Amino acid sequence: MTSDNPYPVEFIQVAGDKNQILNCQIYGPLQAGDSSTWVVNRGIVTQGNATNLLVRNNIFHTLRQAAYLNPNSTGTIMDNVVYNTRGYVVDQAIFLFSGNSWGISENAVDIALLAGTTTGAPYDPLSALQNSNSSATITDQR
Numbered sequence: 130m131t132s133d134n135p136y137p138v139e140f141i142q143v144a145g146d147k148n149q150i151l152n153c154q155i156y157g158p159l160q161a162g163d164s165s166t167w168v169v170n171r172g173i174v175t176q177g178n179a180t181n182l183l184v185r186n187n188i189f190h191t192l193r194q195a196a197y198l199n200p201n202s203t204g205t206i207m208d209n210v211v212y213n214t215r216g217y218v219v220d221q222a223i224f225l226f227s228g229n230s231w232g233i234s235e236n237a238v239d240i241a242l243l244a245g246t247t248t249g250a251p252y253d254p255l256s257a258l259q260n261s262n263s264s265a266t267i268t269d270q271r
Contacts, residue, residue, distance in 0.1 A: 135170050143202075151187070155187065177202060178201070184204065188210045190213045212234055218243065
């Protein structure tokens with residue numbers, strides 16, 4: 130999935146239980162400058178009632194963010210490749226990250242844990258999260 134222009138919306142919005150996003154390539158068109166100045170286009174955005182979401186074997190690139198995981202959403206994000214983004218943003222959501230990797234051009238950050246996101250499992254210890262996700266760069270704002 131892609132678009133001809135960098136629209137400030139998500140490609141996929143998820144609500145409900147047991148949805149799956151499998152084997153997709155989701156990317157935005159090239160944008161000029163540093164990714165912090167890009168239009169906020171996202172591969173996936175969860176709603177608060179999105180539970181047991183499975184995101185597996187996808188490629189996300191050239192987006193502001195691979196995914197924005199909203200409060201109270203849950204699931205598993207595994208075996209994806211993400212590059213040239215600002216990574217996954219976890220906003221008080223609970224997701225298991227496993228087997229993800231990061232391509233070139235590198236992400237500004239691979240996984241961002243925002244204020245209010247739970248401490249403990251599945252995010253702590255951070256070293257385990259990094260190790261199970263190809264040495265992910267993690268911003269911990271909790």
